[in-house]
Amino acid sequence: MHNSKAHIWFIAPAIILMIIILIFPLFLAGGISFTDYNLGNKTFEWVGLENYDKMFNRKTYVKMIWATATYVIVVVPISVVLGLCAAMLLNSLRFGADIYKTIFFLPVMATLLAMAIAWEFTLHPTLGIVNSFLANGCGGVREFILGFHWLPWVDSQESWYAVACANNMDFPYWLKQKNTAIWTVCFIGIWQAFGFNMVLYLAGLTSIPRELYQAAEMDGAKSTWEQFKLVTWPMLGPTTLFVVTITTIRTFQVFDTIEILTKGGPSKTTYVMMYAIFEKAIQQNLTSIGAAITVVFIGFILVLTFFQRYVIEKRVHY
């Protein structure tokens, strides 16, 4: 048994493929990140950590890290929580659950490119449906609700909505404005991510034995909240872990919406890592700096994976 070499033949194809298409390019990228090599150059020189130094000191790259972090930190928790809420609501519905499932899942199935273009029109500062909806609502119920006039501490003359109405319909330019662009992109990110999370949670919910809820009821867990705390949330632990990991990795990889809607602008507020890699390495042919960003990107993903594998996994599996 131990003298046989047959096992090598069985695993060799997979290993060779993995080395060629995964491990070798990774090390190549790692190597290039320490040089000044650009695609097409005949020679290169070792520049040590210069590329990394640029990344952490130049304003552009600091902004890149900020944009990526903001996007991930906003999109992951909100889309996970929304996905869970939607799944629980749908799970309690007797009729029409399938229709809602389809509606919420559509953004996941649809071509992101087409969806992004649709969003671009929707959010257009002058022609878009969003701003015309807001403009038509000046002085009405829309202003009351969206201007937060119902909150006791909001002055109905000073709210953002009232100010915009007073200033000749000066509503936000959404994707074209420094202080709103990243949040608008986040909103679109949540919109497309939560349907997927909802489906995963729906699967998780159906696998919870009904008897556990009945046991909780007999034990005196009266409110829905008590039952959620005692049964639903702990039983969804493995699902949550999976959902959070997948969503985090996917949000780190956000690219298509940025490329179509903002191209990283205005003034780099939506300059996320994946887009930066594309812009530097492909568009500007600065291969070495692109490689350095890639290495940092992989670093983030690795840290995340290890955290998930060794820290959280122990707590959610029993």
Next chain:
Amino acid sequence: MGTISLKNISKSFGSTQVLNNLNVDINDGEFLTLVGPSGCGKSTLLRIIAGLEQQTSGDVLIDNKNVNRVRASERDLAMVFQSYALYPHLTVRRNLETPLRLRDYNGFERLPLIGNFSPSKKEKTESINQLVNKTSETLKISELLDRKPGQLSGGQRQRVALGRAMVREPVAFLMDEPLSNLDAALRVHMRSELSELHNSLKTTFVYVTHDQAEALTMSSRMAVMIDGNLLQLDTPQEVYDNPSSLSVAQFVGSPKINIFKGTADSSGTISFLNVNLKRKSSESNTDLHIGIRPEHLEITNERNENTFSGTVAYRENLGSDIFFHVNIEDGSNKIIVRGLPQFTHQISNGSSVNIKRVSDKALLFNQAGMRVQFTNA
């Protein structure tokens, strides 16, 4: 106190009628078994008592209070589920604590961290700990308290599930086939433990099972249910000796009761095979079913007008008893006869044997399956 009364309970799922106008009065401290073949509605009835299912019509009274509109968590009953339904993410100790924490702590005290600032919480925690320790000692699970349900064997999980029900001293225990997931030896062992537990707790037990042996061995009274109807509610001995109908007679007792086709003539004399019974039927001129339990038949060497003969098809040796599956000569019946090993060791498959009855043990049923009495004369 723990009396439970069910008045005219009916339940239907859509057009399927599951329970048909049931009336049961369960006394305080009684061990009542609901027994019947699967699908007879016994679990549904238990869940209606628990409040997990709403009856279509009828009333449930606990301690003479109508609880139709009281939800399960407020009926103060405890339930042991077939699958045990332990919380897999909590240790055994936390599983046992859960019903107490949910009832004794108020909303503020259940909050993480800041809940500990409540002045009364410490006292309550101590009493919870004491109760958990006491229960775990009773059930001999003290050394398991820090494990999680996934690390326990089936029997241990069963005990924890019992413990979770016991810990808060409810009005009554409801048990839904709690032993059916255990292996045969453990099941027999747990029967005696449950009976002992019932004797020491003196609380009302309502126990659902499809196993007539469990019902016979443990209960003070058993309710036999078939197809959503309550057929008989009596002590196990009475149900066994004096079944009210053919279905009850066939369901209770293992091996099954032997049923012969017979007739009663105009004078009420009952005959089946080549045999006439001494006692007379109260119904005359009709076809009857005559039921005789395997232990009321004997293998004998005599051959006369009171015996009948057949061939042994299968010899089932249980050690203490041997059951002979016998094909009757005329081919009409296949019956089971009990024999004692010391008298029947030489009989093997294929032997032909004579069978006689133990007198005064036959049971009569009419064509509709209802019990027919003998006349006193």
